[in-house]
Amino acid sequence: MSLDELARLGEFIGGIGVLVTLVFVAVQLRQNTQAIQRSNAREAGNALITTMHANNTPVLSDIFVRGSHDLESLSPAERVQFDNSMSTWLHCFEQEFFASRDSPYLEEILAPKRRVIPANLSTPGGSQWWSERRLWFTDYFVGVVEELLATPPEGAELASSVPETTHPER
Numbered sequence: 001m002s003l004d005e006l007a008r009l010g011e012f013i014g015g016i017g018v019l020v021t022l023v024f025v026a027v028q029l030r031q032n033t034q035a036i037q038r039s040n041a042r043e044a045g046n047a048l049i050t051t052m053h054a055n056n057t058p059v060l061s062d063i064f065v066r067g068s069h070d071l072e073s074l075s076p077a078e079r080v081q082f083d084n085s086m087s088t089w090l091h092c093f094e095q096e097f098f099a100s101r102d103s104p105y106l107e108e109i110l111a112p113k114r115r116v117i118p119a120n121l122s123t124p125g126g127s128q129w130w131s132e133r134r135l136w137f138t139d140y141f142v143g144v145v146e147e148l149l150a151t152p153p154e155g156a157e158l159a160s161s162v163p164e165t166t167h168p169e170r
Contacts, residue, residue, distance in 0.1 A: 037106060040099035045109070048092035055085050068123040086129055087136055093117060094141040101140075111153075117145055118152035 001009075055064075060081060066073045067082035074082055093113050100106035121130045130149075134142050 034103065037099060037103040040095075043095075043099075045092075045096060047095065048089070051088045051092055055088075060085060066125075067129070068120065068125045071125045071128050082125075082129070083133065086126075087133065090117075090137065090141075090145075094137055097141060097144055098138075114148055114153045115155045118148045119157065121145065121149060122152070 055061075063074065063078045063081050064085060067078070067086075071079065071082070096113060097110060100110055120126050130145070134145070137145075
């Protein structure tokens, strides 16, 4: 084998090595992207859990139940608390939808949210609140919510966290 043939063989083997390296890097990038997307979804889920835990007080629960049935029944201070609670809750969902929108394998995480959102925003107060406050959210998420409200997924009617009856007035 001549020196010229060895050089061509070396170039060929080097080319295969570069191709194998590129395939390896592509696989690693894909796995890293998926890990980041899962991490973002997990972080958004943890923010939701923290929010739900912080709002789990008898006073805020009463405000949420009354506001979901009739926003006008709330005092101005209670309305601010209701607004904060609803917007925080939906912003956590918004982050999960963003984290998952390019990741079909995370769709399972969103399935319960797709049922809970229309269930809670279909209450009289929830519907009024959404129509007044939807501009607080991104166009992407508004589109998601509007689609869910127009065609709620199966089980949405059972997913509401708002009891059918309100607490007696204080």
